[in-house]
Amino acid sequence: MQYGMIIDLNRCVGCHACAVACRAEWEIPVQFARNWLRRLGPAKTAHGLAATYYPGLCNHCAHPACVEVCPADTKMVTFKDVKTGRTKNMEVAATWKDPFNGTVQIDKKRCLGCGACADACPYGARYVNPDLADDDSDGKADKCTYCMPRVAVGLQPACVQTCLAEARIFGDLDDPESEVSKYVKKGAVGLTSKNVQIGPNSRYFGNKKDMALLMTQAPQEMPEANSRRSMLAGLLRPARQQAETIGLAGAAATFLGKALDDEEKG
């Protein structure tokens, strides 16, 4: 199962209700946001004058850049599939991609508040709240959770529920009969570009000109710090690692050295 979100721009009118409902649901302090609404255009596109909206949120990516860079101590966690009851053990830092529902989540208790994950995300989907700093952290990272706690009790994500245009559709991308799958078949795409292809599961559907305008919002580069942080985070993990990572340690040290040299040169 891979949860996904579809935003239908043919329906969306840019009312901002989704952004506010999320904020209300999860008590997000006003200076931060788990999701956002950017007003785009009117601007000329190859297909005509367009004005549309970028209702943005975490993409719960297939290959999340954020998960790779978390430097928190890892822990063996048992994940459970709510549907089948199956379990899986995984070694995870303070953020991970759920093996059963494909969403990316954060363990607030173990989060160090270092901000590596927020820096690593090309979409800017995460933030760190320094007000939640405690003895063991500089704050806490936070982001959209695809409202898993709501979904667990049979509710829709808050943004989906409030949308007056029914422009947000949520469901299982791995189920070919689901509404979200049908949208993917119709051509709904995530915000990707040549250098940013980490498999976003929040996808957009719309007419040619609106999609052309929307795609101007796709990040064009992976954040700079990413590869360096990735290596650093990998090296700081305790010895009990999956085989591939240990195998790379030697090469990683060389890489890291070069990367740090490059940084100093500016």
Added chain:
Amino acid sequence: MAMNLNRRTFLKTASLAVAGIPLAKVVARAETGIAKAPLIPPGSFKDTKTVTGGVCEMCFWRCQLVGKIRGDRLVKLEGNPKSIDNGRNLCARGNSGIKLVYDPDRLKYPMKNIGKRGAPKWQKISWDEALNICAEKLQATIDKYGPKGIAIWYHGASSHYPNAYFDYLGVPNKYEPAFYQCRGQTAMAMMQTLGFVPNEDVDMPNSKAMLLVGCHIGENIHLSHVKNFVRGVENGSKVVVVDPRFSAAAAKAHIWVKIKPGTDTAFLLGLMNYMFDKDIYNKTFVKKYCLGLKRLKKHVAEWTVAKTAKECDIPGKQLVEVAELLAENSPHVSVHPGRHAAWYGNDFQRVRANACLTAILGAIDCPGGIVRIKRMSIGHVHWPEVEHDEDPEDFALAEMEEKHPFHPPGTPPEMMRDTMISGKPYPIKSMVIWGTNSIKTMPDQEKTMKALANMDFVMVSDVSPTDITMWADILLPEASYLERYDHVESGTQWDQGDTPRQFIAPRMPIIKPMFERKDPVWVINELAKKMGHGKDIPVKTQEEFVDRLLKKDNLSIAKLRKLDGIYIQPGESPYLKKGEEPEFPTDSGKIELYSEAMADEDFPPLPTYTRTEEPPRGFARMIYGRSPVQTFNRTANNAWLAREMPENPLWINDESAKKMGLKDGDRVFLENQDGKRSASSTVIKVTPGIRQDCVFLAHGYGTFNPAMTVGYHKGIDDNSLNTKINREGETGISGMRINFVRIIKDGKVINIPA
């Protein structure tokens, strides 16, 4: 500011501190919304109880809602799942009601201005003292000048009971901005033509084509109305948007008519002429139900394609395209009646043209057209009728001066304002302002301030410290819509094409009011007792008020509580049944393309176009509209909404901007044709989506009262630049898109090229 509010800042914002309120009274408590963000927020569905019966009033569409309460704290608002109107949805403003309830800047106690009007110094007083002063001052005015010495300016559900009390007192001077700065002409001109007022009951989901003149649905958000529009678009209706700006509606349109501001009436006449010329109008409908076809045909004959295209600055073939599109889809065409009509001071005629176009398309009472939606009616609460020494009808200003024969209910506010200043034809000396911010609504702010300065007494009731509250002698804190009983909403399922159902939803409180905020029924009843009218009080409490409104349909608060706040029953389709004949309750019994009544009053009996003044060299027309996250200035202090759109960007054409050396995001002030400058600034938005002869910004920004700490001086107050007035003869309503502006950047004037 309130966004980074902590206890210290909260205490600092209270000018209450100056007046020596004991600090214990203003200490931040859990109810006042200053709480640290939880490490793991539980979600609104955890450990909360759901309270039903809410009816929103963040705008006036009145969606039905529920509140999620944790302990004694309201944590979320959601659409009432039982609602057949908005369902589980709420817009950005509906969701943000929480930040109104817990806004630290909100009015908390009755206050007396011990400073000056416009430069207040507030002293907290008791309700008893406040209402004693109000009673004494109002009575003094009545004793000296008669009840005509009082004027009440009011708006919103909370003002209806107070309004009824002032009717009882015999006060002839009253008005609602909803009519006189908004949709007065939309109501009156439709009434004059069709014999009824459609409001916005236009069946977009089931239309084959839509014509929106100026309507920027999507930036204006009336929830179920937007649902109607979106469904219509999705169902394949061909949308035509006529707007100088590429609005949210234009973004979904098939045809965008980039019309020259002020020429919409000519466009409508041109459409009609083309349809007559090519014989493609709905002849059967017109023959049966319309009066004045021949005269209308002759009257619009001058509006050839060429002439219309030139006047409107649009391609001739676009006019043809639109006319043919509408005609070929007749009668299933949504010719949107519009809502806010107070544009140029010649707007009655435009709405008449709109109504005539609708009629010649036969687009009434059918799927897609204007529909007469069948809603349940609600009871009324009146004070008893009493004899007055002076019949208030004899002192209604418009009638006295024999002006504005087609004015909407109430008195044109500018007539009252002039009278407040001049004392002619009689003195108005006491003002009651209830739930309306006259500084932001009435053009010519200086005049409003001058008029208020001339009063013996000014009494203001509001929820927030809006601009107008600075002019109160006595300022009363109102319970918000989430904290009181008042309005009863009556409606149907949101798509007229779906199974017909009707609903009734009374507004019931979600939470108790905090501090000393009171509901208007209590306030007015106490005032009435102090003025010696206790025996005539029609309802003792707000609950009794609502029960009385519900009684007509055999309902009650108790019954509605058992129904989760919404009563639903089978309804009736608005579409004409086979063989059913429509009725048009005009004087003639037909749709009056030609209006005898208007001819009798020396107004054009056929919809007529008059040119509006052009911008002077170097200036562009200032046009305003709505933001989806604001409701005029009411929401300007809402922290969540301010975050979504903290300022009102000024839309300026990209070619003009280039010539002027302006970039996206540049900070600017505005100066109008009379040299008036905006007190605060906004950012430029450079776009090809607007004509060069106008600039656009959302109305309601640029709060004037520093007590609204979130909204104060954020963005530009467009109304502060409305110094020129053009009051139309038919209704007494002033147009507000007749002022022109140029840019001030870094202290330098930058002219806007032609």
